[in-house]
Amino acid sequence: MTLLDLQQTLNQPTAAHRLRCCTVGGCRSANSLAVKRELEAVIAANDLASQIEVKAVGCMGLCSRGPLVQSDPDGTLYDQVKPNQAIALIQTLLPKVNLSQPQVLPPKAGPLAPIQPSAFQPEHHAFFTCQRRIVLENSGQIDPERIEDYVANEGYRALYQVLRERSPADVVKAITQSGLRGRGGAGYPTGLKLATVAKMPPGQKYVVCNADEGDPGAFMDRSVLESDPHRVLEGMAIAAYAVGASQGYIYVRGEYPLAIAHLQTAIRQARRHGLLGSQIFDSPFDFRIDLRIGAGAFVCGEETALMASIEGRRGIPEQRPPYPAESGLWGHPTLINNVETFANIAPIIRQGADWFASVGTDQSKGTKSFSLTGNISRAG
Ligand SMILES: Cc1cc2nc3c(=O)[nH]c(=O)nc-3n(C[C@H](O)[C@H](O)[C@H](O)COP(=O)(O)O)c2cc1C
Structure with missing residues (x-):
């Protein structure tokens, strides 16, 4: 299957207006699923499906102002949206339509309420304008449970490209030249680890x-996994091709049920479309990914303890050397990297090592995502 075949089978026509609702993390805990349901109910009750599409998306960043809804194509952001503001929101998009309210309002929706755009408009507010998104470029834009959305946003193009056009050594060289360093804490050069x-x-x-x-x-990795899980699978597959691996594991903490659910969906979809498994994109490259769920031990984030846990042993750090690159899982060479590290790999292949190296500091290239929590004005 070519990538073009995949895009053609997956592309869908879109409505003139789109409302993107964050349905992960902070917004979900602030009742964003009820907001989405109510928007869908108003659209159904008024037969507007051809004009407005409601889309579940991942994290938009400003978690403390959730639930967040953003409208396309104008990009207006609405924050702290309540279910009883659904009619007002849709009326703003379609001022000439006489809307009726859905027959069954959810019991807690309350009386209908007006809505105002957020004071934090992305193009104008410093919270957003000072950000440059590479790892989170799809976050808040695509539905993390639809492989179609990822593919429509250049997803799996980098994997396709390396399997068709580039040797494993060439991929290692590109990652080395990009200057990417591990995002898991120690900042070890990713290219050097791949090469080993x-x-x-x-x-x-x-x-x-x-x-x-x-x-x-910390919830940087959770944001990526919940909002754009295919990006991590694609990064792992490219890395596996570069080092000659055929089996991958994602060790994800049990406290992240939504990230686990989205990863399970993404793995299933990728397998179904031949993006994981045997002879990926009709090449000789085989690669499978399985999940392993952590049981809540902080120390299992340390790489040797993590691998012991995957093997079914007690998670206790072991003396290095040998390093996992030489002797890791069950004594075999193992490339172990952080979520955000893998999430940078596809953009580096797509846009080039020089592009990536042009962002960041002298010693550390690219961007870094941060999570802000605690007694502060804007958590996210
Ligand atoms: C006590 C301890 C906890 C750690 N927890 C994590 C963790 O939660 N996530 C992570 O990616 N790395 C963690 N690390 C770092 C890993 O051992 C390892 O360096 C990292 O996964 C390598 O990936 P990277 O090169 O992409 O950064 C931890 C290290 C220590 C010593």
């Missing part, structure tokens, strides 16, 4: 994604 695993004799090798994210207050 690639140099090990052919045979069983593994790729492991560290999604344990145990640091208090």
Whole structure:
């Protein structure tokens, strides 16, 4: 199957207006699912499906102002949206339509209420304008449970490209030249780690994604996994091709049920479309990914403890060397990287090492996502 075949089977016509509702993380805990349901009910009651589409998307960033809804194509952001503001929101988009309210209002929706655009408009507010998004470029834009959305946003194009046009050594070189360093804490150069695993004799090798994210207050990896899980799968597959691995594991903490659910969906979809499994894109490359769920031990985020846990042993750090790149899972060479590290790989392949290296500082290239929590004005 070519990528074009995949895009053609998956592309869908879109309505003139779109309302993107964040349905992950902070917004979900602030009742965003009820907001989405109510928007859908108003649209159904007024037969507006051809004019307005409601879309579940991932994190838009300003979590403390959730539930967030953004309208396309104008980009207006609405914050702290309540279910009883659904009619007012749709009326703003279609001022000439005489709207009737859905027959069954949810019991807690309350009386109908007006709505105002947020004071935090993305093009104008410093919270957004100072951000440059690479890892989170699709976050808040696409439905994380639809592979169609990821593919329509250049998803899996980098994997397709490397399997068709680039040698494993060429991929290692590109990642090395990009200057990407591990985002899991130690900042180890990712290209060097790839090169070490690639140099090990052919045979069983593994790729492991560290999604344990145990640091208090940290939710950068959760945002990526909940909002754009295919990006992590694609990064792992490209890395596996570069080092000669055929099996991957994502070790994700059990406290992240939504991230786990979205990963399970993404893996199933990728398998169904031949993007994971045997002979990916009709090439000789085989790669499978399985999930392993952590049981709540902070120390299992440390790579040797994590691998012991995957093997079914007690998660206790072990002396290094040997490093996982030489002797990791079950004694085989293992590439282990953080979620955000893998999430940078597809954009580097798509846009080039020089492009990535042009962003960041002298010693550390690219962007870094941060999570802000605690007693502050704008958590997210
Ligand atoms: C106690 C301890 C906890 C750690 N927890 C995590 C974690 O939750 N997530 C993570 O990616 N790395 C964690 N690390 C770092 C990993 O051991 C490892 O360096 C990292 O997964 C390598 O990926 P990277 O090169 O992409 O950064 C931890 C390290 C220590 C010592």
